[in-house]
Amino acid sequence: MAVEPDLKIELGKQGVFVTTISEIYNWGRKNSVWPMQFGLACCAIEMIATTMARYDLARFGAEVFRPSPRQADLMIISGTITKKMAPQVVRLYNQMAEPKYVIAMGACAISGGPFKQGYNVLKGIDRYIPVDVHIPGCPPRPEALIHAFMTLQARIDAQPLTGGDRPRHLDADAQGLFPVPEQGAHDLEPPVNRLVWPLPAPSTSGKPTGSCE
Amino acid sequence: MTATDLKSYRPPVIELSEEGDELLEVAMGPHHPSTHGVFRMDVALDGERVVRLKPVFGYLHRNHEKIAETTSYLASMPYTDRLDYFCSLTNNWAYAIAVEKLAGMEVPERAQYIRVITAELTRIQNHASAIGFLLQEMGASGTPLMYAFREREKILDLFEALTGSRMMCNYMRFGGCRVELPKGWLEQVSKIVDGLPEFIDETEALLTGNEILMARTQGVGILKPDLAVNAGVTGPMLRATGVNYDIRKVDHYGIYDRFKFRVPLGDHGDIYDRYMIRILEMRESIEILKQAIKDIPAGPIMDPKSKIRGFRPKAGEAYGRIEAPKGELGFYLISDGSPNPYRYRVRPPSLINLTVLEDMCLGRNVADVVLIFGSVDIVLGEVDR
Numbered sequence: 376m377a378v379e380p381d382l383k384i385e386l387g388k389q390g391v392f393v394t395t396i397s398e399i400y401n402w403g404r405k406n407s408v409w410p411m412q413f414g415l416a417c418c419a420i421e422m423i424a425t426t427m428a429r430y431d432l433a434r435f436g437a438e439v440f441r442p443s444p445r446q447a448d449l450m451i452i453s454g455t456i457t458k459k460m461a462p463q464v465v466r467l468y469n470q471m472a473e474p475k476y477v478i479a480m481g482a483c484a485i486s487g488g489p490f491k492q493g494y495n496v497l498k499g500i501d502r503y504i505p506v507d508v509h510i511p512g513c514p515p516r517p518e519a520l521i522h523a524f525m526t527l528q529a530r531i532d533a534q535p536l537t538g539g540d541r542p543r544h545l546d547a548d549a550q551g552l553f554p555v556p557e558q559g560a561h562d563l564e565p566p567v568n569r570l571v572w573p574l575p576a577p578s579t580s581g582k583p584t585g586s587c588e
Numbered sequence: 589m590t591a592t593d594l595k596s597y598r599p600p601v602i603e604l605s606e607e608g609d610e611l612l613e614v615a616m617g618p619h620h621p622s623t624h625g626v627f628r629m630d631v632a633l634d635g636e637r638v639v640r641l642k643p644v645f646g647y648l649h650r651n652h653e654k655i656a657e658t659t660s661y662l663a664s665m666p667y668t669d670r671l672d673y674f675c676s677l678t679n680n681w682a683y684a685i686a687v688e689k690l691a692g693m694e695v696p697e698r699a700q701y702i703r704v705i706t707a708e709l710t711r712i713q714n715h716a717s718a719i720g721f722l723l724q725e726m727g728a729s730g731t732p733l734m735y736a737f738r739e740r741e742k743i744l745d746l747f748e749a750l751t752g753s754r755m756m757c758n759y760m761r762f763g764g765c766r767v768e769l770p771k772g773w774l775e776q777v778s779k780i781v782d783g784l785p786e787f788i789d790e791t792e793a794l795l796t797g798n799e800i801l802m803a804r805t806q807g808v809g810i811l812k813p814d815l816a817v818n819a820g821v822t823g824p825m826l827r828a829t830g831v832n833y834d835i836r837k838v839d840h841y842g843i844y845d846r847f848k849f850r851v852p853l854g855d856h857g858d859i860y861d862r863y864m865i866r867i868l869e870m871r872e873s874i875e876i877l878k879q880a881i882k883d884i885p886a887g888p889i890m891d892p893k894s895k896i897r898g899f900r901p902k903a904g905e906a907y908g909r910i911e912a913p914k915g916e917l918g919f920y921l922i923s924d925g926s927p928n929p930y931r932y933r934v935r936p937p938s939l940i941n942l943t944v945l946e947d948m949c950l951g952r953n954v955a956d957v958v959l960i961f962g963s964v965d966i967v968l969g970e971v972d973r
Contacts, residue, residue: 413619414625416626420673420674424737427734427738428738429738455650457626457647459647460647463618463647489666490651492655493650493655495649495650495651496650513756514755
């Protein structure tokens, strides 16, 4: 439970700093997100541009892109994920340490984008791993990636440390590793991960819900 | 490690070299900080020395050619932007040339000049980025790439003003260009072009005489001219070996015969020559840009006879090619008279330049492989398509 802002300011004037563990914990985490150096296609170039002089992602404490998943806690899925690459993406995600986040950057990462009709293109990475922020665009501008960063920071800031909504790394029972898909006879197996891509709720009106995979 | 992980886990293959030493097979990629995206090199190592190297493609295969065969001629124009995503405007041009040849269209003067201006700007930003990435891989973390991207952003601003998009500049059409230049655009271009030599001087002051750069690149990754020609290598990679072949000079596509410019040639075929060729080509591009900005006429930008909607070329075939920043980019089209191409094939420079990777890397150290690979200047969207 956060302290009332007015009361906090008033106490601050008296030289008393009041905070909660979750506030200070989340504040620390949100300002030191370490993205992984991981590019898949066109969007990766815009991701690189975001770290360069004009857009300067360093302002967000996210300056150093880590070459190893073990040192990173944010995966920016920047580009098209093909079915040949999807197992590697999931494996790298599994190798990252908790707490970890995913930004799906661009139309391809979200849904397959312009290449959706291709047999070799995965129709969105959220079928295999949980995605925190989606950025539409083809490719999204660097400003859009920065906005996604800020959205992610706001989400981290609002995370409670206890209770049912607590993040996965604080929940001993939560699933941390996600199954890595394999090349099957016709498609990736499994085609989706039901933990993150649940079946649509059954229709109450008896009509089909219209969603398909 | 989950059960599926265990199932697919494969220990490194150990074989013996001719002398009986153990060889270690290492997969560099598909995720590796130096592979520019999703590319794998299966390298067999004897200690640090490379004894075998096999490129593995297909991690970004996006069905570009097949999609183009199922959509109209116009609808595959945006897909060409995503081939080599550094140089969308030159890709547009190559495809437009192929379709124009197929349908027998004429391009108005002004559109030809606009195409040259946009293509040369693309070449400059591509070469600048290529040099930046090469140095990044050498361990010069940041500075050269920062310089390159600073300049690239200026050029992207021009593209954005012209086409509405920073990277995916879907601008050219069969028979001309999509929209007229925005007001004051040419003045902006000439302002930025005037500032470019300073950027190149600055880059050269930082890099050209740099001891580390010379030690790491001179005599490394040598490509012999006869192998380069036989393998079909084109672009700066080929010219670094000393072979004088530039499609702008050979094919005179567009209006390139009107401009005075030289084709820089190397003579060692090593990484350093490839670096120098790119620097010199940027300087020549600036000269072309100055001439084009001076001479650009007024007039229409589209062939009035050209038909965009319901476009059905007569049955036949055509191959259109240009000197893209990375080499010969060609589109081969077969039409059967229907609204979509019967066969659509891309001849990508990146893929074909990569075929000599093993020959350049054999006998070198792993650290050199990273550099040699960087000096090829590839984009995976074009390699796998």
